[in-house]
Amino acid sequence: MDNKSIARILRDTAQLLEIDGAIIGRYRSYEKAAELISGLHESIEELAKDPDKLEELPGIGERMAEHLQEILKTGDYSLRKKLLKKYPSTLLDILQLQSLGPKKVAFLWSNFKAATVADVEKVAREGKLRELPGFGEKSEQNILKAVEAFKRSTGRFRLDVAEAAAEGVIADIKKYGKGVASITPAGSLRRGKETVGDLDLLLTLADGFTAQKHIDAIAEHILKYPRIDQVLAHGENKVSFNLDNGIQVDVRLLDKESFGAALLYFTGSREHNVSLRGRANDMGYTLNEYALATLKGERRVAGRTEEEIYAKLKLDFIPPEIRENTGEIEAAEQHRLPNLVRREDIKGDLQMHTTASDGKNSIEEMAEAARKLGHEYIAITDHSKSVTIANGLDERRMAAHSKKLRAANASGLGIRVLAGAEVDILKDGQLDYSNELLAQFEVVVCSIHSYMNLDRAAMTERMLAAIENPYTQIIGHPTGRLLLRREAFEYDMGKVLDAAAKHGVAMECNSYPDRLDLTDVYLRMCKERGVKVVISTDAHNTLHLPFIAYGVTMARRGWLEKTNVINTLPVDKFLAALRPKPGSAGTKHAAANR
Ligand code: DGT
Ligand code: CA
Numbered sequence: 001m002d003n004k005s006i007a008r009i010l011r012d013t014a015q016l017l018e019i020d021g022a023i024i025g026r027y028r029s030y031e032k033a034a035e036l037i038s039g040l041h042e043s044i045e046e047l048a049k050d051p052d053k054l055e056e057l058p059g060i061g062e063r064m065a066e067h068l069q070e071i072l073k074t075g076d077y078s079l080r081k082k083l084l085k086k087y088p089s090t091l092l093d094i095l096q097l098q099s100l101g102p103k104k105v106a107f108l109w110s111n112f113k114a115a116t117v118a119d120v121e122k123v124a125r126e127g128k129l130r131e132l133p134g135f136g137e138k139s140e141q142n143i144l145k146a147v148e149a150f151k152r153s154t155g156r157f158r159l160d161v162a163e164a165a166a167e168g169v170i171a172d173i174k175k176y177g178k179g180v181a182s183i184t185p186a187g188s189l190r191r192g193k194e195t196v197g198d199l200d201l202l203l204t205l206a207d208g209f210t211a212q213k214h215i216d217a218i219a220e221h222i223l224k225y226p227r228i229d230q231v232l233a234h235g236e237n238k239v240s241f242n243l244d245n246g247i248q249v250d251v252r253l254l255d256k257e258s259f260g261a262a263l264l265y266f267t268g269s270r271e272h273n274v275s276l277r278g279r280a281n282d283m284g285y286t287l288n289e290y291a292l293a294t295l296k297g298e299r300r301v302a303g304r305t306e307e308e309i310y311a312k313l314k315l316d317f318i319p320p321e322i323r324e325n326t327g328e329i330e331a332a333e334q335h336r337l338p339n340l341v342r343r344e345d346i347k348g349d350l351q352m353h354t355t356a357s358d359g360k361n362s363i364e365e366m367a368e369a370a371r372k373l374g375h376e377y378i379a380i381t382d383h384s385k386s387v388t389i390a391n392g393l394d395e396r397r398m399a400a401h402s403k404k405l406r407a408a409n410a411s412g413l414g415i416r417v418l419a420g421a422e423v424d425i426l427k428d429g430q431l432d433y434s435n436e437l438l439a440q441f442e443v444v445v446c447s448i449h450s451y452m453n454l455d456r457a458a459m460t461e462r463m464l465a466a467i468e469n470p471y472t473q474i475i476g477h478p479t480g481r482l483l484l485r486r487e488a489f490e491y492d493m494g495k496v497l498d499a500a501a502k503h504g505v506a507m508e509c510n511s512y513p514d515r516l517d518l519t520d521v522y523l524r525m526c527k528e529r530g531v532k533v534v535i536s537t538d539a540h541n542t543l544h545l546p547f548i549a550y551g552v553t554m555a556r557r558g559w560l561e562k563t564n565v566i567n568t569l570p571v572d573k574f575l576a577a578l579r580p581k582p583g584s585a586g587t588k589h590a591a592a593n594r
């Protein structure tokens with residue numbers, strides 16, 4: 001049993017207890033255990049083999065250790081089962097709606113018998129909540145918005161989850177050995193979309209293995225993968241199945257001859273394909289998943305590689321990340337495709353947390369892991385005082401922490417450690433530290449972590465005020481979205497980016513797979529306006545640092561080039577490209593330095 005499933009059971013129990021009106025201490029202990037376990041590197045199943053080991057974990061007492069043993073032994077937990085006899089399990093779906101906590105869910109259940117998201121939607125649509133204490137018209141609107149978001153998100157998976165699932169399937173298929181020449185992900189995963197609906201894998205058959213009996217043997221091997229939950233289809237050259245985490249996978253088995261055409265077709269996007277097909281037709285060809293051929297199909301023109309198909313269509317090769325039919329075909333025709341930023345261009349990471357606030361590793365551990373990844377510099381940016389749930393630092397603690405950062409940097413870690421902070425943007429757009437303290441940081445990232453439901457006008461004003469503050473250098477996770485969980489803040493992005501351009505404030509492309517914030521569309525708006533972008537991870541432990549690759553993927557989807565991303569610069573030039581501190585020598589010129 002993996003840690004995730006154990007944490008899930010504990011979290012369900014905590015939420016059901018809270019719905020049941022249990023006292024806070026009771027459900028918090030389950031919640032805390034769930035948090036701990038989902039963030040743990042060691043497997044609980046392994047640890048539990050030695051009963052004392054469990055109790056050595058912080059916050060796990062004798063009782064919780066017993067519960068864990070029960071979960072490991074039975075695959076479930078008796079209290080959870082008991083509560084699920086009392087309440088429908090669909091209440092846990094309702095809890096996923098932003099703006100509905102357990103108290104309200106319990107209230108809706110006992111007063112309206114609202115057991116599902118659809119029930120909640122009905123009650124809200126009928127206007128039954130606006131009169132109730134603790135709800136009101138605004139909250140009714142918010143609930144309906146959350147229901148829409150829930151509907152859009154179900155059945156989709158985060159990019160990192162999809163990628164890991166694909167890697168698992170691919171590694172297993174490769175075990176088949178010599179009949180399989182290659183296996184390649186296509187679809188939205190190859191395009192690097194932030195969420196993925198299903199996995200589209202293309203398998204090419206090795207020479208001498210193209211007969212149906214070989215294809216059948218390979219298909220049979222694929223369907224033995226232990227993580228398959230359900231086989232959906234088994235055709236002549238395609239198998240489809242669901243994995244145990246719910247993700248659907250389609251594997252197509254094909255000849256090498258058609259690989260390029262199939263890769264092009266199944267990478268999509270649909271809109272890109274439609275445009276390409278139109279272009280092919282205008283040039284006297286047909287294009288499908290087997291080949292580019294003359295219009296009557298009598299002669300194959302290309303099909304083995306994508307490159308040769310694009311070339312025959314008189315187009316430069318279009319990177320998968322920008323195949324969304326938003327101008328890339330015209331650009332390819334006119335040889336003005338962007339030279340997209342690459343992972344190896346990145347020289348530093350400008351947002352991360354340590355044990356000083358809510359991170360799990362020390363300054364030195366983060367620095368060492370970043371150095372091993374090839375970074376030349378990092379900024380350590382722990383939380384400011386208002387973010388109490390993330391153990392934000394007040395002025396006194398921050399001053400001491402900054403001293404430690406400077407000492408760490410001076411101690412020769414083989415990587416430049418910049419003293420930074422992630423400073424909270426308060427409700428009115430003010431920053432969470434005094435100017436004296438702000439002036440001492442080498443990197444100031446400013447982000448919103450509270451009052452996320454302000455209306456559009458108020459949120460726009462708040463962002464503009466933050467950008468106008470002369471100490472603000474980078475806006476962290478600018479829209480605050482949490483993929484599949486929380487919608488982006490509403491504000492006038494055009495206005496905000498105009499202000500960022502004017503004041504030399506950089507926007508963050510946050511690489512954390514829950515966030516991927518800014519989106520491709522907004523990143524492209526940055527590029528058009530000359531707003532600088534910083535790609536950062538927001539790492540909370542050393543294992544998060546490689547997430548930088550997801551940020552680069554997002555930046556590529558936003559058409560960004562190396563010159564648009566300032567942490568591709570060596571450290572001195574990077575610092576010069578940041579908005580200069582008030583009163584510093586470079587106040588006028590440094591921003592224009594690149
Ligand atoms: P997803 O799975 O929802 O994240 O998005 P995709 O892009 O992976 O879409 P999917 O899995 O439905 O199909 C994979 C690709 O196959 C898609 O990007 C384009 C291509 N494709 C599928 N169906 C059609 C179709 O009816 N027409 C065209 N032109 N292309 C299609
Ligand atoms: Ca797909």
Ligand code: CA
Nearest residue numbers: 198199200250
């Ligand atoms: Ca598909």
Ligand code: ZN
Nearest residue numbers: 422447476477
């Ligand atoms: Zn943050």
